[in-house]
Every structure is written in C-alpha cells, then in structure tokens.
Amino acid sequence: MKKLKYIILSITIALSACDTVDFGDTNANLNEASEINAASVMAGAMMRYATRSGREYLNRPTLNVQYQSQVTYTDEMQYNEVPQPWSSYYVQTLSNLQTIIDLNSDPANHTVILTSQGSPANQIGVAMIMKSVIAKRITDSFGDCPYSEALDPSNITPKYDSQEDIYDQIFADIKAGRDMLNTAELGPTGDIIYGGDVAKWKKFANSFLLQASLQLSKKYPAPGGKAANVFTEALGNAAGVIEDVSDEAWFSFDNAAGFPNPWNANRRADYFLTQEFTDALKGNAGLNPTSNTTMDDRLTVYADDATKDGVPYGYVSGSGAGKSSMSTNFWDAEPSLPLLTASYTYLNRAEGAQRGWSSENATTMLTSGIKKSYESLDNQKGTSISGTANETAYVNARIADAAGNMLKVIAEEKWVSLFPSGFDAWSEWRRTNIPTLNPATDAINDGNIPRRYNYPSDENTLNGSNYTSGLSGLSPATDNNTSKVWWDQ
Numbered sequence: 314m315k316k317l318k319y320i321i322l323s324i325t326i327a328l329s330a331c332d333t334v335d336f337g338d339t340n341a342n343l344n345e346a347s348e349i350n351a352a353s354v355m356a357g358a359m360m361r362y363a364t365r366s367g368r369e370y371l372n373r374p375t376l377n378v379q380y381q382s383q384v385t386y387t388d389e390m391q392y393n394e395v396p397q398p399w400s401s402y403y404v405q406t407l408s409n410l411q412t413i414i415d416l417n418s419d420p421a422n423h424t425v426i427l428t429s430q431g432s433p434a435n436q437i438g439v440a441m442i443m444k445s446v447i448a449k450r451i452t453d454s455f456g457d458c459p460y461s462e463a464l465d466p467s468n469i470t471p472k473y474d475s476q477e478d479i480y481d482q483i484f485a486d487i488k489a490g491r492d493m494l495n496t497a498e499l500g501p502t503g504d505i506i507y508g509g510d511v512a513k514w515k516k517f518a519n520s521f522l523l524q525a526s527l528q529l530s531k532k533y534p535a536p537g538g539k540a541a542n543v544f545t546e547a548l549g550n551a552a553g554v555i556e557d558v559s560d561e562a563w564f565s566f567d568n569a570a571g572f573p574n575p576w577n578a579n580r581r582a583d584y585f586l587t588q589e590f591t592d593a594l595k596g597n598a599g600l601n602p603t604s605n606t607t608m609d610d611r612l613t614v615y616a617d618d619a620t621k622d623g624v625p626y627g628y629v630s631g632s633g634a635g636k637s638s639m640s641t642n643f644w645d646a647e648p649s650l651p652l653l654t655a656s657y658t659y660l661n662r663a664e665g666a667q668r669g670w671s672s673e674n675a676t677t678m679l680t681s682g683i684k685k686s687y688e689s690l691d692n693q694k695g696t697s698i699s700g701t702a703n704e705t706a707y708v709n710a711r712i713a714d715a716a717g718n719m720l721k722v723i724a725e726e727k728w729v730s731l732f733p734s735g736f737d738a739w740s741e742w743r744r745t746n747i748p749t750l751n752p753a754t755d756a757i758n759d760g761n762i763p764r765r766y767n768y769p770s771d772e773n774t775l776n777g778s779n780y781t782s783g784l785s786g787l788s789p790a791t792d793n794n795t796s797k798v799w800w801d802q
Contacts, residue, residue, distance in 0.1 A: 348422075351413055352430040355440065355503030358409035361401065362447055363505075363564040363650070366575035369397055372584065374735030377763050378728070378742050379602070379750050381639065382587045382624040384631040391629065392758040394794050396770035402451050403463060410447075411464045413440040431501035434493045435511050439501050441490030442518050445483040446652075449525055452479045453740045454766045456798035457786040459779070470776045473783035476799040477532075483525060484543050491518035491552065506562050506652065515552035516560050520653055522547035523554065523661040524737075529800050531744060536669040544670045548662065555658045558685065558692045562653045568646035576639070576733075577646040585633045586616055586623035593748070594729065600625060602748035603725040604718065607710035610698040614690045615732055616640055627753025642694045643733050649693050656686035656730045657737075660723055667719045675719050676712060679726065683708050686730040721747055743801050763794035764801055 365371060368389055375381045376390045383390040416422050417433035417440075430436070451458050460479050462471035474482075491514075500509025507513045526543035533540035548554065555561055566574040592599040594612035599622075613619040621637040642648055663678035665671045687699035698704060715722040724747035731738040742750065743764055752762050765787070772780040773792075787796040 348424065348426060349412065349416060350430075351416060351427055351436060352501065352503030354409045354412050355436070355501055356505050358406045358413075358440075359443065359503075359505050359564075360572055361406045361409075362443075363566075363652075364572065364575045365401055366578045368579075369395075370401070371575055371735070372579065374739045375733060376735075378735055378738040379587045379589050379626050380732055380735060380738070381584045381590075382626050382631060383583060384585060384624060384633045385583050387629050387631070387755075388757070390627060391753050392756050392761075392763050392794060394758055394767055396768060396792075397454075397766040398769050399451060399455065399458070400769075402447055403459075407444060407447055408464055410440040410444040413437065414444075428499075430503065431509060432495065432498035434495055435498055435509075436501045438490040438493035438511065439504055439514055441486045441493070442514060442521070445486045445490070445525075446521065448479060448483055449528075450736060452476050453528070453798070454736070455768060455783075456765055456796075457783040470779060473779045473786075475786055480525065480529060480800075484522065487518050487522055487525070488546075491515050491550070494518075506564065512552070513560050513562075515550075516555050517562055517653055519547040519550050519552060520555040520658040520661075523658060523665065524653070527661055527664060528740060528744060530664075530668065531802070532800055534668065541665075541668070541670040544665050548665070548671055548673075554662075555653065555655045558655055558689045561651065561655055561689060563649040563651050563693060565649045566647055573646040574644070574648055574650060576644045576650075579644075581638060581644060582633070585636045585638050587626040588623040589626050589750070590732075591616065591621070591623040591637055593725075602750055603728070604714045604722060605711065605725065606714075607707050608703065609707050609729065610701070610703050611686065611690060611729060611732075614640060614642055614694055614696050614698065627751070627755060629755040639733065642696075651689075651693075651731075651734055654685070654689050654730070656682050656689055657727065658682075659685055660727050660730060663723050664720065667723065675723075676715065679715060679719070679723055680708055680712060682723075682730065683711060683726055686726075720745075724748070743797075758793070759795055761795045764797045765794060767792050767794055 372381065373389050376383065414437050417436045423433055448460060457473040457475050459471035460474040460482065462468050494511040494515050496512050500511045502509055523544055526540045529540040535541065566572050589600045589602050591612065592601040593603045593605055594609040596606040596608050616637040617640045618637050621635060624631050624633055624636050659678050659682035662673055663675045663682055666673040666675040666678055687704050690696055691699045711722055711726065724741065724745040727741050728738055728748055750762060752760055768780060768783065784790045784792055786799050788802045789796055
C-alpha cells in the first residue's frame, strides 16, 4: 500500500499544477509541480468512483434489488422519489479521465515527467476504458444524460445524449482504448486497480463489453444483431477475457491512507440482509425469490451469521433483533470490493451461449461462473468455501435446476454472485426481471420497484430544454423512478 499512499499524497500536489493568471516569477514556488501530475489525476478519478457512499449511491441500489432491508429511516426501501445529484460522476471522475486523454493526446506534452507515469497510449487507453465504465453507470441510472458535451467547461447547458448513442460511444471507446494498450510499454502508474498491468486491462475491456452488450438484449436479442456482434467480437478478441481470479478487478482499500471502504461510513445498525436473500441462499421456501433449494455456502461469507434469517423486505417498520447483517468481510474499513470478476464474466458467457450469441456451452459456462464465485471469495476474503463437497452439491443442484430454465438460473446466479454490487445487480434485474422480486408492501411511489433515478433537481431549472429532451427517452416520459430507460423498454 506504500504506492497507494504516495499517490494519495501527490493528488494534493496536482491540484496546484495549473495557473490561469500569469504573474511572472512573483511569489513563485520553485518547488511546486510545473505540470499536471497525470498519475494523481487518474488515481483520483478511480478513487472517487470507488468511494461513493451514503444512502443514495451505495445503499439504495442494494435496497432496490433486495440484498438489504432497512429497519429505521425506511424511505429508500419504500421507493421515495428524490432527485439525485450526479456531480460526483462528472467532477474529478469523468473530468479527470478526460484530462488524462487530452494531456496525452498532444505530443507537445510528452515530457519526461509525463511519460515516466506511463506511455501516453497506455494512459489514454486505460482512461478511455474507465471513462466508459462510469458513463455506463450514469446512463443506466438515469437514462438519457449529458455525455458528448458534458466535459466542456464552457458549456453550462450540455445536451442530453440518447442512451443508445451513449452505448454506441461506450462500445467504440472501449474497443479503441483496448487496442491502444501496449504491453511492451510502461503502464499507467496512477492505476490503483491493476497497478499498470495493461494485459489485464485488455481482458477487463473485453469482459466489460460482454456485460454492456448483454445490457441491450431487450432491444437487440437476435444472434447477429447489434448487441450480439459486440459480444462476439469481444469474446473472440485475442487479448482474452477475465477467466482467472488473478485477473479480476477489485478496489483494495486502505483506511490509513485515506481510502476507506465506503460501506464503513454507513450506520450498520440501520441495515440488515433481507429474508428474501437469506432464504434464497439457504434454499428455503419462505420468501425465496429464486428456484434454488440447496444451501449455498456463499452466505457464510456474505452474512455476519449465516444461521440467522434476514429481515423481510419492504415494511415501514421492522426489527433487526436476532437477524443477519452484511458481513464485516464487506463492511469494515479495509475489505476489498469487486468491480468486475471472473464469475460475472463466465455467467455473461453462459447467457451469451444460451442466446445463441456464441458457440460456447451454456452449462459449462454456468458451472464455471458458480465455481469462480466461490474461488474469488476465498481469494479476496480469506475464506475456505471453494473445492468442498458443499460447493459440488450446490453446483450440481443448480445445473439440474437449469434444465429447461437456463436463462432463469443464470440470472439468479448473477444476483447472488454480484453481491454487494447493487448497481450491477439492479441493472441485471431491470433487464431480466429475475429473480422474482415483489415490490415493497409499504411502497410510497406507485407501488413498483424503481427502474431509474430521478434527474438532479437543478436540471429542470438550469438546463430545462435539454432536461425535457431527456424525458422523451423515458417510458412513460415523466421524471419518476418507475419510468423505464431506453434499454428497459
């Protein structure tokens, strides 16, 4: 973690690297950085994305997808409609990454200082890939949104790009960024995810393309269609996809260095696992929204006490007495959190195979997807659930469940494997409506599980015409949390 601590310290130096007024040498600090510290700018973007916390951007999606229940302040679980700010995605995240791209795109900037922080092509490639990850999160959350004009500081009323156009740009940027990466050159030193290993970034890019293309399966379901072609190209790319846990993307937090796990900032006593989730992993009938009837040992990693039930979801009043919470394996200040795993990649390959988007065997991919989930948890959390008789029994049972219901079981296994990544699980559920989640009993919206976030409150007043155009991409065209974004229609 010494490198991470150094990067965090150097971020403060980077803030003063650019002057806008020329006072000559007056009061000049000769020890100050003379140009932007690209490593700090990249690290800052990744860190800001990794540490979004609080009820809105960490807890709310886990409530929507019924990983967690609230027992106090239950308004999010009841689907309150509150406009959500999106500035944390644009400021010092997307803007930082665009700075990396712009800086390295001009050969005049290729000084010893810049190139010592990674070859220009590798810095641009990683920034383009990471920029696309964030763009997908924004549009999946809101629908149409500013993108092509969003990072122009002179434009305070950027247009809303259609979600389809944003996805097209994501596909193009991921491929371009991937193909720029050169393993023979120095990787970006500000990369806190892979430590500058661009071979792993290439695998990440292809794996992310599998995920993003499947997100459009409701719009383009056919083999040989727009989404399937992106999927097929990525799967067949020579750089490969994430197959081993050593190639997975995780955020490794360091509380001492000022980079704590965001879950740790929340009041744990307010949140419990849902009984729907604990019943599903125990294989109980109860409130189980899945087809599983076999004990899943991943519950022993996810829960603080796997013998306890969770709290039934969706009631204005509830009690956590004697109930199960999220484990400290995920809630403490230091534990790692996943960005993209081998398990999710194999499960996406299973779905692609079942849809006819590839010639792979869906059963083989599903088997690997489940096993890699167990292995990944052991690797990251120091547990011992993989390679056991219990794992074998669970895998065999789920393969049997998949006979005649392959897409259903794949989607259910994604729901389990993605924990606690609420945003990804929520996007998957909105696309597939699997598992069978019942809306909160005491819902205060129109009684449906949210399909999106409401636009920020100042968009209607400060960017009204573009805000209105954004509404036209929703169904119905109203700024409600039950309106559907384009790929969900």
